[in-house]
Amino acid sequence: MSNVIKIILNKPIFDNKNTWKNSRIFSFIWKHRELIAALFSGLLILSAWLLHDSLPERSWTIILLSAFIIGGYAKAKEGITETISEKKLNVELLMIMAAIGAASIGYWTEGAILIFIFALSGALETYTENKSEKELESLMNLQPETATLLNNKQVKVSKLQIGDHIIIKAGERVPADGVITKGETSIDESALSGEAIPVIKNAEDNVFAGTVNMNGTLFVEIHTLPDQTLFQKIIQLVQHAQNERSPSQQFIERFESTYVKVVLVSVGFMMFLPHFLFGWSWTDTIYRAMILLVVASPCALVAAIMPATLSAISNSARNGVLFKGGMYVEGLSTIDTIAFDKTGTLTKGEPVVTDAFIHSAYSYPYIADVIYAIENESNHPLAQTMTVWARDNKKDTTVTVEDVKHINGKGLKGCIDNEEWFIGNKAMVGDSQAEEFINAQGVNTDLHVEKTMVFVKKAEEVIAIFLLKDTLRKDSIEAIETLNKMGIKTVMLTGDNKSTAAAIAKEANIDEFYANCLPEDKVTHLKQLAENNQKVAMIGDGINDAPALATANIGIAMGAGSDIALETADVVLIKNKLSKIVKAVNLSKKMNRIIKQNIVFSIAVILTLIASNFLQLIDMPLGVIGHEGSTILVILNGLRLLTLK
Structure with a gap:
């Protein structure tokens, strides 16, 4: 036992000098x-x-x-x-x-x-x-480090050249931009477009780095160098936006330099001029110069901003809004335009069945039984939506389905009671039969342009059509209505098509919208708004929103959004409610009023102390009391924001 103790005592805590570091x-x-x-x-x-x-x-x-x-x-x-x-x-x-x-x-x-x-x-x-150092790391983690060539050889993505042919299996991320030469699948492009519904891809369609191949093996020819992909452009946009200094920051830096020069020059003159001009003793002259250096220090000015800012940040955090810095609390009150992403921000980000048209010969519960039995075999987002609808409408009886097959890019096929059933898009059931059923059921053409259509076919007959749509959050409508009343312009930037975007904008009462937006398009629109002397905030939740969040005067992320959106944003709505942004704007305005009060008061005290020192009306203790007393008062004034409801 004693030997064991000796070994433990003699063993260094760290085996080598680098372990501690x-x-x-x-x-x-x-x-x-x-x-x-x-x-x-x-x-x-x-x-x-x-x-x-x-x-x-x-x-x-x-x-x-x-x-x-x-x-x-x-x-x-x-x-x-x-x-x-x-x-x-x-x-x-x-x-x-x-x-x-x-x-x-x-x-x-x-x-x-x-x-x-x-x-x-x-x-x-x-x-x-x-905290911003994590942003680019989060982005880079989404891009694969290696790619698989046709001979199954693994190579680094950085070594890929234009014209190389690679294989992308189901579940893998696309390593570089290219064109499909063989295969068909669904691609999750939410990293770029922000849209939750996967995009069907066939031969000769483009695929982009960072997106996910959901099912089926793809053969892709690289047509863009790895360092020039759309995904890399997102990274570059984030870097560029973060390195740009705001006008207010530049003003603060210029003011800082000027303030220091004025104080130091004044102290320098105070060190000897009163001795020659007013006959002060050298002791009094140096003593007054030291008092000037103390009372002119910007301690009260610093305290005028920081406690109020921290109080506002703490208050907002308790109420579901996380600010990443004081400048964003201060800047939010100056915003006159707010741009919204659509999917996951204004909408729930999950499609739901809004309309169902079923042939009169079939009952809702029976069709629901069939859909549940077949769609429950898939993890595709649309299949999951259909499964939810079917679960809410089906009977208690169980339909037995056999031989369920995934038809890449189209839908699902299954066999029930020796009859084939098909659930999927137009290509799955046949364009002509789909259009015939649409016309027979009197489906509004505007509806099926704005919404995603899912058809159900039994043997050779289309018997049902379902319309799916990503619906607006209730609090989104309320928040936009309040923002409009406050005089803040609302804009929607979405990767969705124009018809869907127009419908959502109308329903939410948004002032204007831009559809079919890629990440760089959102950045372009934000810059155009900024050129019109507008202070713009961007609210988003996806990876594709990261450049826009970084470019906007203030970037705001939904709490349930992607990691990179949360890292890039200046503000996070923790509880995922847009209504919180209205309260945050009001808190920002209140904080700025308190800061202005503090700044005016602290400057007035500093000037009074400087004048009193020059007139020899105060000594060092009184100067310190005045200086520190003003600091305490502005701190207490700022702390009022902690109790603001």
Whole structure:
């Protein structure tokens, strides 16, 4: 037993020096190092404050100095590096100088608090920005790394050339854009078009990288290089949109540089001019310069925005809306146009049977029994929809079906009581027979253009037709009605055909729509709207919506959407309800009003303190009280948003 203990005690926790760096603990600490440093800095400040009376002066100073170094290192490094590389001053540098200035004349606690507040806000910003790194990873995971050539040899997708012939089996993703040379199947193109219903593909039809071959083996000839596929264009669009800086961000950066220059120049003059102009002693001159550096620091301005923003984010999260950053809460109130994807956003994303026309010689329950027996053998989305309808309408008796077969791109065939039954599209039952039944039943031609048709055929006779449609969410209609009343323009961008899009737009009372949209088309329409000086938000849920979500001023994803949509979006509707976006807009407007109040108040206090310092009406403690007091007040004002209903 003692030998076992010795072995355990002598065995290193990590077998080699790289194991620690690869461990989850190290990864977590490294990823959140700025936030951890800021919080630890705050803990040191709190400890110094609580133990001030019981600690020796030297120990107390060492604790606060540690808080300076730990909390301020990241921002000091960032400020100095950016100043050298961009050759312009920044707020990071000013905050560090203000803290050092306060400490230099004995106000260690005040300086440490300045460092803590600024370090914490910077850490939160860094944490939010790092979330975007997952977006492209999510996209890349959808594209296969290898492809199968005709000789069954596996090759890397990046090695494919135009003219290569590959095999794509059922259930596999298409590795590159190409044209089918042999085979027929249904392709799930939701990654590109966002449409839930698979597209029937036959010889000479195009297939696209990232889509899924649902059934049947395909032989495909590559006609586009792997780095130029439609899927790669989506990735490039997301990258480009994320790298573009918004006008407001550019303004903030210009203001930051100017503000720092003005403060530093003012402090520089304050260091010696009053001595010569007003006869101040050198002690008073330097003392007043240090007070100026403290009271002019933008601590209150930072607090004017961050607490209000975090309160708004917390409030909205409790109510089903997740903002990924404060700039999106602030920007939502300026939106005057909202573009919607159709499938899964305005609609439920699942087709339902809206109309059924059955030959008078057959009863609903009997047809439902037959459909349930046959369609229950398939996992195709349309088959599942028909199965749901049949389950709700069938008898308790069980119909026995034999020899069910999938007819690729057409439907299903089965044998019941020695008679063949067919369920599928026009091609399955025959175009002429389908049209004859449509006319005999008096089916509205507008309906079957807007909806998907499923036919039922017994032996040589078509006996039923079902119309399927992806229906609107109830809350979508209510949300759009409210947005219209608020003066916000509504637009629908969909990959569906024009007839279906027109019907949905009319039903939802949407101002305008664009049909047959590929991912780049949605981006184009959003840019056209932006050119008309409109602030545009995009709401979507699919992979195909990712470029549009990234391009819009604010991207909003449905909570049940694809991973890449959730990663790319700036806002997520957690509970999948469009009605939440209306409440989010109102919250954004309230937050912006509070921020404006805070900014005006904090600037007024700073100007008052600066003037009072110049007139020698305040000393350092009073300057710190005024400075920190204004900070506390704007924080409390911002926290009101936590209780806003």
